[in-house]
Amino acid sequence: MERYYQPEIECASRESILALQNERLVKQVRHVWDNVPYYRKKMEEKGVTPDDIQSVADLHKLPFLSKDDLREAYPYGLLAKPLKDCVRIQSTSGTTGKRVVAFYTQHDIDLWEDCCARAITAAGGTDEDVCQVCYGYGLFTGGPGLNGGSHKVGCLTLPMSSGNTDRQLQFMVDLQSTILCCTPSYAAYLAESIHERGLRDQIKLKAGIFGAEAWSEEMRRDIEKQLGIKAFDIYGLTETSGPGVAFECSEQTGMHINEDHFIAEIIDPNTGEVLPEGSKGELVFTSITKEAFPLLRYRTRDICVLTREKCSCGRTLVKMSKPMGRSDDMLIVKGVNVFPSQIEAVLIEQGYQANYQIIVDRINNSDTLDVLVEMTPENFSDSLGKITEMEKSLVAALKAMLGIYARVKLVAPKTIARSEGKAVRIIDKRKI
Ligand code: DLL
Numbered sequence: 075m076e077r078y079y080q081p082e083i084e085c086a087s088r089e090s091i092l093a094l095q096n097e098r099l100v101k102q103v104r105h106v107w108d109n110v111p112y113y114r115k116k117m118e119e120k121g122v123t124p125d126d127i128q129s130v131a132d133l134h135k136l137p138f139l140s141k142d143d144l145r146e147a148y149p150y151g152l153l154a155k156p157l158k159d160c161v162r163i164q165s166t167s168g169t170t171g172k173r174v175v176a177f178y179t180q181h182d183i184d185l186w187e188d189c190c191a192r193a194i195t196a197a198g199g200t201d202e203d204v205c206q207v208c209y210g211y212g213l214f215t216g217g218p219g220l221n222g223g224s225h226k227v228g229c230l231t232l233p234m235s236s237g238n239t240d241r242q243l244q245f246m247v248d249l250q251s252t253i254l255c256c257t258p259s260y261a262a263y264l265a266e267s268i269h270e271r272g273l274r275d276q277i278k279l280k281a282g283i284f285g286a287e288a289w290s291e292e293m294r295r296d297i298e299k300q301l302g303i304k305a306f307d308i309y310g311l312t313e314t315s316g317p318g319v320a321f322e323c324s325e326q327t328g329m330h331i332n333e334d335h336f337i338a339e340i341i342d343p344n345t346g347e348v349l350p351e352g353s354k355g356e357l358v359f360t361s362i363t364k365e366a367f368p369l370l371r372y373r374t375r376d377i378c379v380l381t382r383e384k385c386s387c388g389r390t391l392v393k394m395s396k397p398m399g400r401s402d403d404m405l406i407v408k409g410v411n412v413f414p415s416q417i418e419a420v421l422i423e424q425g426y427q428a429n430y431q432i433i434v435d436r437i438n439n440s441d442t443l444d445v446l447v448e449m450t451p452e453n454f455s456d457s458l459g460k461i462t463e464m465e466k467s468l469v470a471a472l473k474a475m476l477g478i479y480a481r482v483k484l485v486a487p488k489t490i491a492r493s494e495g496k497a498v499r500i501i502d503k504r505k506i
Contacts, residue, residue: 077201078191078227083334084389088382091333091390096129098362099337103127103136106368109154112147113139113370130337133360134348138371141402144174144313153177155366165213166312166411176215176312177366183222185363189310189318189332190223196323196330196387197281197306199253201228206249208242208256208264209286210409211235215316216286220255223318229253236260239267247276254282257409258289258297258305262439265300279303285310285317287406288397288504293439294326307396313372314359320394325386328393335363338392339371340380343401354379356401357394375402403500407434408441410478414499417445417480420471425453429490436504443480445472448490457484 083091104124106113116137117123126135144152153160155177162178178186199205205224209216217235224231232245236256242264245251254261261284268274279301285308294305309329310317319336320329331338340355341348349355357374361367376397385393405412418428429448434441447468449457457464461484468482 078188078195078223080192081388084192084330084391086390088390092130094334095337095362098334099130099133099360100124100127102360102362102368103370105365106154106370110152112143112151113137116143133337133339133371136360136371138346138358138373139369140373141174141313141375148173149175152369153366154368155179160366163213164215164218164312164316174312176315178315179365182315182364182366185335186219186315186318187222187226189315189321189335190219191226192223192332193283193306193308193318193321194220194223194227194229194253194255196321196389197253197283197304198324199224199227199229199281203227203229203252204232204249205229205253205255206232206234206242206246206251208234208236208254208260209317215310215312216255216257216409219310219316219318220283224253224255239264243267243271243273246279247273250278252278252280254279254301254303256282256284257286258284258293259287259408259436259440261297261301261305262293265297266438269300274302277301281306283308283321286409287441296439309394309397311374311376313367313369313374314361315364315367319359323385323387323389327385328381328395330385330389330391330393331380333391336361338380338394340378341373343375343377351380351382351392354398357397373401375400375404377401405432405434405500405502407443408478410476412443412476412478416475417472420468420475421447424468424471426450429492430499431490431501432499433501434504441504443478445480445482446490447482447484449484449487451487454487 107124120137122135159179160177161180163175166174207220211217221233261282282303282305298305306322308317308321310319320331322329337360339348339358341358343356357376357378359372360370377399378397379395380392382392403414427450431446433444465482472480
């Protein structure tokens with residue numbers, strides 16, 4: 075029984091979705107104006123009041139919010155509900171210096187889980203399924219979001235969290251999991267481990283719901299072939315509640331955005347100008363149903379395209395393409411958000427200078443992170459016989475900062491090429 079397929083919304087006419095968005099937007103702007111002094115001030119600075127926002131057509135009048143605003147307002151500055159009404163926080167993956175905290179009322183959690191339930195249903199999930207959730211649990215939104223969605227659909231839910239591959243495979247075989255939820259890199263790793271252990275005939279997976287990081291069509295085909303499943307993309311970010319903002323359907327040509335909860339815009343990342351549908355630009359979301367952390371015109375920094383073509387699945391919800399890159403320098407490595415500035419902070423703290431290069435690659439469907447660090451003349455002259463020790467110390471400090479392992483190689487002073495313009499610090503060799 076497909077309880078979480080909601081054709082009245084997912085397949086509604088453009089006019090009725092727009093009417094719903096208009097009504098919800100007007101209410102949401104008033105809610106934010108009344109309860110979030112930080113955003114009210116931004117509106118006042120732009121000379122906008124809630125009366126100026128009568129429909130989605132007026133959205134462009136509102137100021138943008140960015141990650142910098144979230145940092146400035148950290149931790150409670152964007153909260154729109156009293157603390158006593160909030161029941162949960164989630165936070166961005168793995169980062170310390172750049173942490174973003176999102177708040178939820180019970181209502182917000184319900185709506186978020188509904189969105190994830192739609193994603194699972196669109197992937198063919200029903201209450202007959204066994205859904206193995208191997209996204210991280212805890213502060214990261216992946217585990218809790220898909221876990222809640224799986225419950226709502228009525229699947230038997232395996233709250234595995236990430237890692238411990240032996241245990242993942244044992245449960246997958248013993249409980250005959252039919253749906254796998256994890257990052258695409260972990261799916262590829264699990265697929266490889268299944269083949270290595272000769273378990274292919276013992277698994278019953280039929281679908282995978284993979285997201286939280288960029289992955290290519292080639293990677294999709296590879297995972298589908300190795301596991302004998304259909305692999306669906308899922309998108310979201312902590313700031314907008316987590317996974318389930320958009321999800322793929324059987325057509326697998328982009329992700330439907332849950333437009334009854336989020337209004338999507340595409341803007342020119344340099345000028346902020348709203349671009350017509352079909353243009354490539356930065357994705358901006360306005361959440362129109364969230365109570366505790368309702369971000370208006372939040373700049374995701376993800377570059378993509380929105381299209382509203384007829385979909386063979388029957389859904390009319392607008393589709394976003396796979397993100398094609400970012401308009402800032404954030405990297406996603408092994409599903410973890412990594413900012414070069416964090417790496418730089420560690421290097422400076424340990425007595426190096428900002429002469430470094432970050433090299434990201436994907437080998438056997440798994441991300442690798444290498445940091446090439448130039449020694450200063452001082453630490454170079456001290457380094458005789460101590461290079462390994464110095465590298466180990468940097469590896470540990472980077473692990474503490476980023477939450478993931480980076481290989482470090484120290485090089486002699488003045489060996490990393492200097493640039494006359496912006497320094498080229500990131501070399502991303504992944505073909506995604
Ligand atoms: O990654 C939420 C999530 C969990 C999505 C599980 C899907 C599945 P954050 O850690 O805040 O939240 O990272 C958000 O990850 O701005 C994108 O750059 C990237 N991202 C998320 N989904 C996809 C995807 C979660 N399907 C950031 N394809 C976003 C490419 C994705 N990039």
